[in-house]
Amino acid sequence: MESSLRVAAFEDGAFQPEEARRRRVKTFLLGVLTRNSNILDVSLTLITVDGLDATDRLVEQASRWKGKADLIMLGSLACAGFNLVDPEEASSRLGVPVLVVLSRKPRKTAVRRALKRHFPDWELRVKIVEKAESFIPVKLPGGQAYIAAFGLRGEEALETVKGLTVFGGRPEPLRAAKLLVRGCLLYTSDAADELDGVDLG
Numbered sequence: 001m002e003s004s005l006r007v008a009a010f011e012d013g014a015f016q017p018e019e020a021r022r023r024r025v026k027t028f029l030l031g032v033l034t035r036n037s038n039i040l041d042v043s044l045t046l047i048t049v050d051g052l053d054a055t056d057r058l059v060e061q062a063s064r065w066k067g068k069a070d071l072i073m074l075g076s077l078a079c080a081g082f083n084l085v086d087p088e089e090a091s092s093r094l095g096v097p098v099l100v101v102l103s104r105k106p107r108k109t110a111v112r113r114a115l116k117r118h119f120p121d122w123e124l125r126v127k128i129v130e131k132a133e134s135f136i137p138v139k140l141p142g143g144q145a146y147i148a149a150f151g152l153r154g155e156e157a158l159e160t161v162k163g164l165t166v167f168g169g170r171p172e173p174l175r176a177a178k179l180l181v182r183g184c185l186l187y188t189s190d191a192a193d194e195l196d197g198v199d200l201g
Contacts, residue, residue, distance in 0.1 A: 006035045007164065008062050008069040009173035012079035013181045015049050025049040027080045030181040031061045033069060034173045037166070041065065042180060050081040052121070058085055059093050071152075071160070072098045075174045077132055082115065084128045087150045097151035101161060103169050105146055106135055138162065142169030 013028030031043040043061040047054045062072055072091070077084050077100060091098040111129055115122040135146035138158050142165075149157035164171035170178070 004036050005070040005160070006033060006040070006065075006068055007071045007073050007171075007173040008033050008065055009073040009075075009171075009177040010058055010061075010079075010085075011075050011174065011177040011181045012047065012054075012083075013184055015080060028181055028184050029054065029057055029061070029079060030177055030184065031058070032173060032177045032180060033065050034176060037172045037176075039176060040068075044184070047080050047083055049083065050119075051083045052124075054079045054083040055086045055089055059090055062090075062094050066094075069094075069096060071096055073171060073173050074098065074100045075170070075178065076100070076102060077129060082119065082125065084125055086128045086131065087148070088131045091150040097149065097157075099150075099152065099157055099160065100132055100135075100148040101171060101174060102135065102146040103143075105137075105144075106132075108133075140165045140169045141167050145169055 008031055010031045015025055015027040026046040026048050029045050029047045032039055033041040043064060045057045045061055047057050074085060079085060087098040087100055112126055115125045119125055132148040135148050136154055138145050138147055138161055147157055147161055161171055166172055
């Protein structure tokens with residue numbers, strides 16, 4: 001793939017763990033559409049901490065860019081705690097490849113153990129995690145990264161990630177998404193509840 005391809009990258013926002021233990025809490029899922037390191041558009045929605053709505057919310061947001069995005073990029077399968085994005089389902093529903101780019105080597109055993117300990121629906125969550133069993137190591141300017149590709153061959157995925165990484169250990173679309181979501185106001189759970197169902201785009 002050429003470096004000029006249009007990438008929709010998604011990152012999640014911060015939340016307060018103490019509050020999440022007491023009640024339902026939501027945080028941001030921000031998407032940014034980029035081309036040649038230029039930001040073309042931004043989308044914003046809410047997802048439930050430790051819920052299972054991240055895949056649907058991501059697909060809803062990315063569908064706004066149907067015909068404009070060539071690739072979906074994620075910094076992790078896990079958003080808002082353990083709200084897991086199903087990359088295989090997202091790729092199928094959107095009709096474009098999905099790339100997951102981790103900055104650290106995935107700790108599969110520890111993740112499975114945590115899911116089994118804390119979630120009644122742990123088997124469903126583990127099935128999502130297992131869809132990304134094979135992460136390919138790639139050396140970037142800022143260090144090692146690990147990628148899993150859906151709808152894209154491994155060799156092509158490696159070249160795509162390298163071509164989109166200018167410096168550091170993250171491709172530019174993910175770096176832009178993370179910087180933008182950090183700039184969003186950290187809403188309390190009450191404010192997030194008020195925004196539930198509101199189109200933030």
